[in-house]
Amino acid sequence: MLCAAELVACVIDGSNLTDSFERMLDARPGWPDATRGAVRDLAWSTLRDFGRGDAILDRLLHSQPPTLIRALLLVAIQRLRQRPEHAHTVVDQAVQAAATAMPGLKGMVNGVLRNALRQQSEWASWIGANPVSAQAYPAWWIERVRAGMPEQWEALLAAGNQRPPMALRVNRRRCTLEAALAELAAAGIEAKRLGDATLLLAQPVAVARLPGYAEGRLSVQDAGAQQAARLLAPRDGERVLDACAAPGGKTAHLLESADVELLALELDPRRAQRIRANLDRLGLQAEIRVADCCDLRSWWDGRPFDRILADVPCSASGVVRRHPDIKWLRRDEDIAGFATQQRRIVDALWQTLAPGGTMLYVTCSVFEQENAAQIARFLDRHADAECVPIDASPDCQLLPDAEHDGFYFARLRKQA
Ligand SMILES: C[S@@+](CC[C@H](N)C(=O)[O-])C[C@H]1O[C@@H](n2cnc3c(N)ncnc32)[C@H](O)[C@@H]1O
Numbered sequence: 001m002l003c004a005a006e007l008v009a010c011v012i013d014g015s016n017l018t019d020s021f022e023r024m025l026d027a028r029p030g031w032p033d034a035t036r037g038a039v040r041d042l043a044w045s046t047l048r049d050f051g052r053g054d055a056i057l058d059r060l061l062h063s064q065p066p067t068l069i070r071a072l073l074l075v076a077i078q079r080l081r082q083r084p085e086h087a088h089t090v091v092d093q094a095v096q097a098a099a100t101a102m103p104g105l106k107g108m109v110n111g112v113l114r115n116a117l118r119q120q121s122e123w124a125s126w127i128g129a130n131p132v133s134a135q136a137y138p139a140w141w142i143e144r145v146r147a148g149m150p151e152q153w154e155a156l157l158a159a160g161n162q163r164p165p166m167a168l169r170v171n172r173r174r175c176t177l178e179a180a181l182a183e184l185a186a187a188g189i190e191a192k193r194l195g196d197a198t199l200l201l202a203q204p205v206a207v208a209r210l211p212g213y214a215e216g217r218l219s220v221q222d223a224g225a226q227q228a229a230r231l232l233a234p235r236d237g238e239r240v241l242d243a244c245a246a247p248g249g250k251t252a253h254l255l256e257s258a259d260v261e262l263l264a265l266e267l268d269p270r271r272a273q274r275i276r277a278n279l280d281r282l283g284l285q286a287e288i289r290v291a292d293c294c295d296l297r298s299w300w301d302g303r304p305f306d307r308i309l310a311d312v313p314c315s316a317s318g319v320v321r322r323h324p325d326i327k328w329l330r331r332d333e334d335i336a337g338f339a340t341q342q343r344r345i346v347d348a349l350w351q352t353l354a355p356g357g358t359m360l361y362v363t364c365s366v367f368e369q370e371n372a373a374q375i376a377r378f379l380d381r382h383a384d385a386e387c388v389p390i391d392a393s394p395d396c397q398l399l400p401d402a403e404h405d406g407f408y409f410a411r412l413r414k415q416a
Contacts, residue, residue, distance in 0.1 A: 001093045004075045005068060006020075012067050012070070021039075044324055049136055051132040052078075053073070055126045057070070059122075065108065066102065066105070076093075084120070094113055095113075137160075140332035141330075144368075156406075166201045166203075168199045168220060169220075171283075173283065174217045184210075187209065189209070219249065225249060231396075234258045236259045238307055239303065241263050241352065254309065266291075272289075276288055296351065304354035305352055306358075308353055310346055311362040314338050315335055318398070318400055318405050335370065336369070338370055339370055343374065343378070350385070350412075353414045355384075357413070358414075359411075363407065364407050372408075372410075375412075387410060396409040
């Protein structure tokens with residue numbers, strides 16, 4: 001419980017959750033999968049519950065404790081809400097954790113949690129008293145989604161508070177879907193077919209348990225993310241640019257789909273290394289370059305691309321259940337910053353697309369400003385661009401559900 005509280009405290013202090021967890025794992029190489037999973041589950045569930053633990057604590061605390069102790073109380077309250085039948089164990093674990101981290105505050109933690117338990121029947125009304133704790137999102141986020149999707153906003157917010165599904169992509173160069181399903185079944189892993197190369201697991205499992213993963217027959221990739229290669233639909237012999245490529249999930253899928261000449265660009269050198277590792281595992285080849293895709297002079301040789309994947313940096317609001325720290329770390333004004341960055345990227349990349357070529361614009365966002373509004377402005381600026389419909393619509397906004405995360409896709413064709 002203390003490790004989960006440390007992760008929550010890192011996020012409260014402004015750090016990225018995934019990076020903080022990776023640092024924690026690096027410092028504890030011997031941790032078994034079960035311990036990693038338990039710490040992850042506790043920290044991630046606590047952070048998904050944005051504002052709910054605070055709504056309870058604010059009624060019980062008379063002064064602000066140090067961040068780590070507040071984080072510990074949030075983790076304990078989340079656990080108490082999830083597992084009320086284990087209340088005494090949860091309180092004991094929280095008190096022990098406090099005794100280890102800040103012995104002087106052990107009594108306070110004990111007192112607050114026992115007081116909380118005595119008033120458990122009030123929790124629902126405390127949480128329901130304001131929209132932030134009721135929905136478990138910051139107020140600005142609720143407003144943005146409500147304005148953009150007046151009919152779906154509540155379902156959308158609720159979906160972002162669930163545990164995410166786990167989907168796999170079968171590397172069709174090395175394995176068939178049927179063979180992968182049979183291998184999973186033999187390993188006791190239940191899965192169902194979602195698409196030509198997509199499997200959805202009944203329950204998430206540790207990657208190390210996946211048969212064929214190390215041998216490159218399978219990858220872990222959300223089913224929504226797998227739509228990108230289907231929609232860009234590269235053909236053998238084409239020249240393809242993956243402009244924002246790391247960690248390389250979609251790069252690999254494009255290379256599994258057709259024999260293309262692919263250039264993968266990535267701004268962050270550390271993240272770019274992950275593209276190489278992914279491609280090596282899957283037996284795939286591409287040119288990988290560390291570059292700012294907007295700075296054409298630094299990387300473009302002037303030969304146009306037939307297809308471009310622009311999987312641009314974004315708010316990640318469509319994958320918030322996988323990255324719940326973004327509810328805590330993002331600010332409303334950040335969204336305009338992402339929109340500006342996205343605009344620079346698509347305007348630069350458009351110059352490198354061949355006449356008649358296709359650029360797929362992708363975000364994992366559910367905010368209109370980064371999606372449909374961004375593309376409407378792009379079409380205003382570029383008279384030679386048109387949207388190629390996706391399933392009879394000009395674009396496609398996938399909302400997160402039990403099968404996939406939230407993504408936005410717009411397929412743009414340059415006039416020949
Ligand atoms: C949404 S992620 C890409 C995910 C990736 N396509 C995949 O499916 O695995 C966006 C990536 O773009 C990179 N990026 C951001 N700005 C960039 C730029 N100007 N040029 C190249 N890469 C950039 C980020 O570092 C990040 O790795």
